[in-house]
Amino acid sequence: MAENESFALEVRQAAVTAWSDTDAALAAALKQHLVVAFLGSASSGKDSGIRALFGLDFGEVSPIPGSTATLRVARLDAEGRVLLVNAPGFGDVRAHVDERARSVLESLDIVVYVVNCEGGVTLDERRDLDAIRALGRPVLVCLNKIDLIRTKEREGFVAASLAQLNVDAKDAVITAFDPLPQLAPEPIGVEFVIKWIGDHLAESGKTLMFAKQLRNKAAACEPLIQQASRAASLAGALPIPGADLAAVTAIQVKLIRDIAEVHGQPLDRDMVAFILAELLAGGMRGFVKWGMEALKVAGWIPGGQIAEGLILAASATVAGATTYGVGKATVAWIQSGRSLEGDALRGVFDLAAFAWRDQKALAATK
Template identity: 25%
Template sequence: MDNSKTEDLNFLLQYIKEQIDKLPITQSKKDKMLEKLLMVHQMTIDAREPRIALVGRRGSGKSSLINALYGSEKQYVSSIKSGTGRGKWLWFPSEDDKKIRLLDSRGLGESEKPTEEFNESNPMDEMKRTVSEELPDVFLFLIKAKETDARIEEDLNELKDLREYVKDEFNYDVPVICVVTQVDEVDPPHYKQVPLDKNVKKAKNIQDAVVLMEKRFEEHEIPLLSTIPVCSYIDFDEDGNIDYDMRWNIDRLANYLIESLPNEAKLKAAKATRVISVKKKFALSIVGIIASISGGIGTQPIPVADLPFITALQGLMVVIIAFIAGKEINTKIAAEFIAALGINIGVAFLVREGVRAAVKFIPGGGNIVSGTVAGGVTFGLGLAAIAYFIEEEDIETSKELLKKGKRKYNEDNSAE
């Protein structure tokens, strides 16, 4: 986020922390709320671009996969060609539009000697040097479905060596996701309909490739987060809009990818993806955290849990959801969205005077809100914001989701 957004968010987070400290609840409950608030801080103020290391031989589908996940046609082009270095950090989609940090390699096990000079004495040392410059958050090991029975022992041995180097030197155990690519090419090759596993024979062959790769990783003692078969085939028109889409399992991969990232890299990874279901899932996790904090004030009405505290939480949540959706938004627009839904919790004051003035407005008494009401309204508002900003539904649909969300929260928490 830019500096102005960060400043507002930082102010909101600090204000919320101060109010949690004042709540007349047990210290253990405060600690749980503050722990959740820290997660939000890591995901917003500390947010950075994810660092993804791509490992796979030439032709394994790295460019296609990244485009299917995050970009459009020809935005990502590998600089690692025959005769060049073993690995380079690149910005995707470009130096002028920095969304994701990618470490691209020609394939750890490829033995031909590059013509480009190395800074180190051998290719593996060069790769370690590159990894040391920017630690990857996750390794994506790509292998074509029809090549899972090919000789890849050297690749896996060097991947293991690289992971152990990072763990020994930097005390970080880099997670690995094995991506079995181009599964549309397995027998029967004529079956190209999504979902690809609807064909019994193709489904079996895809699963056989997955099982084989899991066996290979186990033999090389490399822990796997998951092995995911995918088809990344997608075409775009001249304006960058999807023209033909045969993607399969990309949403599943994106979910695993984001879940594997550190908190500070999750937000921008979710924003960058083209997969709406992934944006929605990550936004729901934010809603759950914020609603939990809001509802954590207790089941009994507590005067100190006043309107600006709840307003600050809700405004923070809406701004984050809008950011995930890729919208340009500020706290004033977030407040106007809340007001448009008919939620009247100090919102008019927030719109008129701004966040900083609003949180200083402490009612002398009354305006008491219970934890159940606060949590329910916040959860419903979160669902409404996801519908409006991420799914691009109209305001009336968002209002209905606000009501459904409040009911669901109350039902889920009534037995507690």
């Protein structure tokens, strides 16, 4: 009990310190500019894709100046930091747009290229895609309306389409942004699209701006949570009693703040410190207890170095997994209207942290 309380205090203090350290990073992330284009042939499902991701009827958003009949640009946020481009094929579009639209195209961050599966891939699509790839920006190909392809034919259809388009499987996804209800009750592939875009924006620090605009907030937070967990596992620090908390706590505090931003509900410093202490020190059973034992088995002694071998590996797992748990629990807490607490909240944390550990262990055996 006493150990719990002193560790909770330690976590809260580390969180308060990290709070001001994360201010600048958060402010910078929120000032980013982002341009995402939905391109693809007529009726392939561009508007449906935009609706599935952003919950937005593109036709009802007034386009910004510079838009043309074929290339429409709309702002997703009030300040116009996040722009969506919606245009048919690309090959000949650029020639027909005015200067301002062209400058939007020049600052493109990500392209989502939507292909209509019904009727199969066309030569025009291959040409379009080649022209788009020449821009040198990340391009995700969505094989859309997959619901219209019979299940048993899908695998062969996808392989043939990717070969025709010369696309790597890792940069393609099957989707049904607006499936026929009798074929699929929900859109297909949206989470993957979100994850792919979120991951490709990590390097430029634009994942948060993207995530803020998404309709599905839980899916929006996933790339942020995974990025933070990977960073924590490399931080060479530990969120358990007897270790130097600072580096991992800073990552976790930033993550909690990011998640709150995605939900449009910024949290104050004491609230963030409270959540973190509640999760890491509240029970000290579940995952945190497992982590302390795993570290002991690896040869770590409280206060000792974590620089090498087994200890380093164990600490990477514990730091990554606790960060994943913190992220998942924060999402659950916000989405419960901030009512989830105590063991119920720590239950979400433990489940997610163990899942992250198991998934890493599995990946290591491959």
